[in-house]
Amino acid sequence: MDQRAEQSLQTAVAPWSGEIPSGPTPYAGPAIAAALSKLGSPYVWGDEGPSSFDCSGLLQWSYLQAGFVLPRVSSDQYLATTPVPTDQMQPGDLIVYAYDVSDAETIHHITMYIGNGQ
Numbered sequence: 001m002d003q004r005a006e007q008s009l010q011t012a013v014a015p016w017s018g019e020i021p022s023g024p025t026p027y028a029g030p031a032i033a034a035a036l037s038k039l040g041s042p043y044v045w046g047d048e049g050p051s052s053f054d055c056s057g058l059l060q061w062s063y064l065q066a067g068f069v070l071p072r073v074s075s076d077q078y079l080a081t082t083p084v085p086t087d088q089m090q091p092g093d094l095i096v097y098a099y100d101v102s103d104a105e106t107i108h109h110i111t112m113y114i115g116n117g118q
Helices: 003-007 028-036 055-065 074-079
Strands: 094-098 107-112
Touching: 028 055, 028 107, 055 074, 055 107, 074 094, 074 107
Parallel strands: none
Antiparallel strands: 094 107
16 A cells, blocks of 8 residues: 555545535635535545545645636645735635744645634
8 A cells, every 4th residue: 555545534524514605705605615525535645636635635626616726735825825814714715734834834734714713
């Protein structure tokens, strides 16, 4: 078994059943819907869909389904977007995890805010 297959993790998650949040742009709602449609998909480092993803691959794929092109890796996604304070986040905004917030090279995870504290 190769390393990528060993890193694959199937998450048992119920499908999304709530209302799909809309966001401040015409891309946010469709990107959120695309991402939520992949709940439970395997995590495989370096994958970009459509059946398995890593974190930045899922965001890139989700926004592409909405008609918006994001770069492939999390540090480039961060650099291509505009940071906002946490208390001003809106559905569709990206949440970046870094060891040093002043250095994009230390970004190690990226997610999407879907609203309502999630």
